[in-house]
Amino acid sequence: MNINADFSQRVVVHSQQQPWLASPMPGVDRRPLDRVGNEVARATTIVRYAPGSEFSPHVHTGGEEFIVLEGVFQDQHGDFPAGSYVRNPPQSSHKPGSDEGCVIFVKLWQFNPDDRLQVNISARADDITPSSEFTAPATGVVSKVLYRDEYEAVSVYELAPDSVLELEASKGLEALVLAGEMSEGNDTLEKHSWLRLPVGSQFKAKTGKTGARVWIKTEHLPFADEQIARVQNAK
Secondary structure, three states, rough: OOOOOOOOOOOOHHHOOOOOOEEOOOOEEEEEEEEEEEEOOOEEEEEEEOOOOOOEEEEEEOOOOEEEEEEEEEEEOOEOOOOEEEEEOOOOOEOOEOOOEEEEEEEEEOOOOOOOEEEEEEEOOHHOOOOOOOOOOOOOOOEEEEEEOOOOOOEEEHHHHHHHEEEEEEEEEEEEEEEEEEEOOOOOEEEEEEEEEEEOOOEEEEEEEEEEEEEEEOOOOOHHHHHHHHHHHHO
């Protein structure tokens, strides 16, 4: 199954306008954003757990990265409320579910295969602090680095009303609007809209009266073909 699988193209998905699709596990539904593969796939997805639903225990051979958008996600390691950013590296295992229900943004098979670092860090608005990692003046913008290595950089940004954020995206960029609204290029991105820019891009976002909070990943798209090859070899 291929969904938005041409990584040389700019892609925007307004996920809240998409239907929920049933997963193999009852009570767990999905909105795919991009995907290469079937049930074993390099995938980026919005996932909804109904109250009391859960997945069977499983190993994340290619790693799993997620941010909790709504509710409380749970596994044997603990409870992860909205705003939690979690990385379960390759070869980690868990039994995920949610007593009260939750919605998460999740990426599978997009890790350096040697990564073994477990991460659980807050991306909530009150935990975001000033940053100086911008390519242009960014008055009204603060950020927090969630994860960074030689393969990728992941941060959350808080953009004040009527502000501008410019980022160099020569190795690609993905953005998910966590709250508020912003424009980028000719697109208006609302809550849970997802943007992917190809290698060789420039990112310039503007907010209006509401401002926005945005999850952003950079540096990673040159490794997409390697990740897809690992998925294919794992089948």
